[in-house]
Amino acid sequence: xxxxxxxxxxxxxxxxxxxxxxxxxxxxxxxxxxxxxxxxxxxxxxxxxxxxxxxxxxxxxxxxxxxxxxxxxxxxxxxxxxxxxxxxxxxxxxxxxxxxxxxxxxxxxxxxxxxxxxxxxxxxxxxxxxxxxxxxxxxxxxxxxxxxxxxxxxxxxxxxxxxxxxxxxxxxxxxxxxxxxxxxxxxxxxxxxxxxxxxxxxxxxxxxxxxxxxxxxxxxxxxxxxxxxxxxxxxxxxxxxxxxxxxxxxxxxxxxxxxxxxxxxxxxxxxxxxxxxxxxxxxxxxxxxxxxxxxxxxxxxxxxxxxxxxxxxxxxxxxxxxxxxxxxxxxxxxxxxxxxxxxxxxxxxxxxxxxxxxxxxxxxxxxxxxxxxxxxxxxxxxxxxxxxxxxxxxxxxxxxxxxxxxxxxxxxxxxxxxxxxxxxxxxxxxxxxxxxxxxxxxxxxxxxxxxxxxxxxxxxxxxxxxxxxxxxxxxxxxxxxxxxxxxxxxxxxxxxxxxxxxxxxxxxxxxxxxxxxxxxxxxxxxxxxxxxxxxxxxxxxxxxxxxxxxxxx
Amino acid sequence: xxxxxxxxxxxxxxxxxxxxxxxxxxxxxxxxxxxxxxxxxxxxxxxxxxxxxxxxxxxxxxxxxxxxxxxxxxxxxxxxxxxxxxxxxxxxxxxxxxxxxxxxxxxxxxxxxxxxxxxxxxxxxxxxxxxxxxxxxxxxxxxxxxxxxxxxxxxxxxxxx
Numbered sequence: 056x057x058x059x060x061x062x063x064x065x066x067x068x069x070x071x072x073x074x075x076x077x078x079x080x081x082x083x084x085x086x087x088x089x090x091x092x093x094x095x096x097x098x099x100x101x102x103x104x105x106x107x108x109x110x111x112x113x114x115x116x117x118x119x120x121x122x123x124x125x126x127x128x129x130x131x132x133x134x135x136x137x138x139x140x141x142x143x144x145x146x147x148x149x150x151x152x153x154x155x156x157x158x159x160x161x162x163x164x165x166x167x168x169x170x171x172x173x174x175x176x177x178x179x180x181x182x183x184x185x186x187x188x189x190x191x192x193x194x195x196x197x198x199x200x201x202x203x204x205x206x207x208x209x210x211x212x213x214x215x216x217x218x219x220x221x222x223x224x225x226x227x228x229x230x231x232x233x234x235x236x237x238x239x240x241x242x243x244x245x246x247x248x249x250x251x252x253x254x255x256x257x258x259x260x261x262x263x264x265x266x267x268x269x270x271x272x273x274x275x276x277x278x279x280x281x282x283x284x285x286x287x288x289x290x291x292x293x294x295x296x297x298x299x300x301x302x303x304x305x306x307x308x309x310x311x312x313x314x315x316x317x318x319x320x321x322x323x324x325x326x327x328x329x330x331x332x333x334x335x336x337x338x339x340x341x342x343x344x345x346x347x348x349x350x351x352x353x354x355x356x357x358x359x360x361x362x363x364x365x366x367x368x369x370x371x372x373x374x375x376x377x378x379x380x381x382x383x384x385x386x387x388x389x390x391x392x393x394x395x396x397x398x399x400x401x402x403x404x405x406x407x408x409x410x411x412x413x414x415x416x417x418x419x420x421x422x423x424x425x426x427x428x429x430x431x432x433x434x435x436x437x438x439x440x441x442x443x444x445x446x447x448x449x450x451x452x453x454x455x456x457x458x459x460x461x462x463x464x465x466x467x468x469x470x471x472x473x474x475x476x477x478x479x480x481x482x483x484x485x486x487x488x489x490x491x492x493x494x495x496x497x498x499x500x501x502x503x504x505x506x507x508x509x510x511x512x513x514x515x516x517x518x519x520x521x522x523x524x525x526x527x528x529x530x531x532x533x534x535x536x537x538x539x540x541x542x543x544x545x546x547x548x549x550x551x552x553x554x555x556x557x558x559x560x561x562x563x564x565x566x567x568x569x570x571x572x573x574x575x576x577x578x579x580x581x582x583x584x585x586x587x588x589x590x591x592x593x594x595x596x597x598x599x600x601x602x603x604x605x606x607x608x
Numbered sequence: 609x610x611x612x613x614x615x616x617x618x619x620x621x622x623x624x625x626x627x628x629x630x631x632x633x634x635x636x637x638x639x640x641x642x643x644x645x646x647x648x649x650x651x652x653x654x655x656x657x658x659x660x661x662x663x664x665x666x667x668x669x670x671x672x673x674x675x676x677x678x679x680x681x682x683x684x685x686x687x688x689x690x691x692x693x694x695x696x697x698x699x700x701x702x703x704x705x706x707x708x709x710x711x712x713x714x715x716x717x718x719x720x721x722x723x724x725x726x727x728x729x730x731x732x733x734x735x736x737x738x739x740x741x742x743x744x745x746x747x748x749x750x751x752x753x754x755x756x757x758x759x760x761x762x763x764x765x766x767x768x769x
Binding site for chain 1: 664688689690691692694695696698703717719720722723724726727749750751752753754755756757761762763764765766768
């Protein structure tokens with residue numbers, strides 16, 4: 056992973072000093088609430104229903120075991136003993152005291168962590184495939200490019216006060232997209248041109264929220280060295296032309312739509328002509344330097360098939376279930392990618408206790424070269440586990456409470472903190488998730504249903520990504536009461552699709568039954584091997600609509 | 609008392625900002641809205657001692673050939689969260705090769721000074737109530753930035769090499 060040099064460390068240390076000073080001025084009354092707001096936001100500090108929420112940056116989801124231990128320590132010392140993995144792969148603390156935040160940041164800085172630009176109208180954490188670098192079928196490891204973007208975007212002086220927040224994702228997988236790349240302000244797909252040169256297909260203007268839109272292609276092939284000058288051009292066009300009169304129309308997607316993709320792309324290109332080949336152009340030395348931080352660990356030479364593992368799988372059904380769901384193929388023979396799920400019944404999706412964080416750090420040290428990855432689906436990945444150690448790891452993960460074999464299944468939901476914590480929410484989301492987890496807890500049934508993305512957001516801001524769930528649930532406020540709108544057919548993958556609203560919304564207590572009906576319709580109509588989303592696409596929206604709303608006889 | 613500073617000192621403000629164009633223009637150095645200047649340029653050039661105020665939606669192309677006539681160009685921040693002025697300042701200096709003084713006016717707060725300096729601002733008309741002496745400490749919050757901008761012409765990765 057990327058290790059700070061003196062320059063990187065100094066920037067983070069200077070930030071700690073800066074924020075300490077800002078907090079002191081605020082507490083002394085020198086900064087107004089309004090003036091302090093963007094400053095604290097750019098440092099990931101929200102004021103929530105009960106306490107400030109601090110969002111710590113985890114660049115492209117990657118953490119060392121040492122960093123995970125520091126997060127555990129912070130959860131224990133400054134919070135109520137738990138943290139939350141966000142859909143931007145960051146880590147959130149829900150109960151810190153404002154006065155403690157400078158101290159927390161100082162602690163984070165000792166392990167090369169910070170909360171820079173995790174909120175506010177600036178460039179946020181760049182995300183990528185959680186299996187980057189270890190999955191077969193990727194063009195190359197996307198993480199070095201994420202790190203290059205991280206450095207470029209950190210305290211970019213021109214883009215600290217954009218019309219609205221700005222999110223970038225990079226994907227390098229040839230057939231898959233685990234980073235919802237097409238739903239980002241900028242989605243970058245790493246590609247090779249006909250001459251075999253590496254470059255980027257650049258998509259702009261995707262996003263969720265009130266106006267969910269899939270990003271449009273604005274640059275078919277951007278040469279590798281031009282990455283940052285082109286990003287500068289896109290951001291400058293946005294900064295100058297994006298709407299600032301209405302925060303719901305301020306995202307770049309609205310600008311792209313208003314201008315039309317072609318006109319937008321021309322504007323960016325015209326700006327880029329001035330920056331192209333200038334000093335912002337990446338050098339091969341720099342690309343190599345950053346890539347040098349993402350080299351393969353010391354893999355052993357192993358056989359593709361592992362006898363001990365095969366034996367354990369045949370002897371233990373529970374282990375085999377977990378292996379089927381939560382273990383993914385690794386590009387190196389004899390290794391596997393393990394996802395530890397944070398979607399256990401009774402726990403809000405993405406929540407993890409300080410003790411669990413310590414366990415994760417230990418597991419990473421013993422089984423996976425001391426590295427951990429957060430996923431945008433709010434789980435945790437150990438990316439380099441030897442196949443003959445999977446059984447041992449599984450037993451320990453089970454004891455730790457994160458081996459529910461439900462990765463990708465119905466109960467592996469994405470869920471925002473919702474009305475229980477968030478000041479913006481119209482409705483609670485966690486109780487809905489819990490009711491669904493409770494109703495659908497039969498693993499055989501869940502496995503039979505197969506892959507289903509169920510995403511829940513407590514309001515239009517769509518932090519729970521409800522638009523791109525195969526089944527999406529959105530909390531809405533109806534005359535002061537919490538109702539839930541269901542949408543179907545969303546997809547975050549390479550064929551990114553925004554789900555379609557099923558019909559009138561439902562009361563919270565109806566939700567398990569409604570989702571049950573949707574699943575029954577699928578089971579009734581599916582052809583062997585079809586996933587939920589495949590059946591939905593084949594039979595169409597209206598059958599689901601008719602049957603869910605049909606009056607019972 | 610509003611205070612004007614550059615990156616090292618307090619300055620006397622010799623430019624008066626015009627906001628009411630119905631009244632006769634006062635004596636001395638005046639700053640007028642860019643559009644007002646375009647509409648009245650003959651008379652204003654005759655008068656002399658006139659510079660312009662640029663806002664976020666000012667079309668710099670329309671002013672292109674005239675820019676270096678102005679001793680000062682004020683870039684206004686109607687609200688500190690409106691970040692268009694940062695791009696405007698960089699364009700003025702880096703694209704239009706403006707040689708004069710760029711001044712930040714409006715909602716100019718302490719924590720923005722570092723970013724403004726990086727984008728090419730020379731002087732800063734601090735929002736009412738902010739002390740010049742205190743503000744002068746805010747230019748050096750970060751010593752070695754990652755990106756190139758107006759103040760540092762190359763990105764860190766080229767400077768390190």
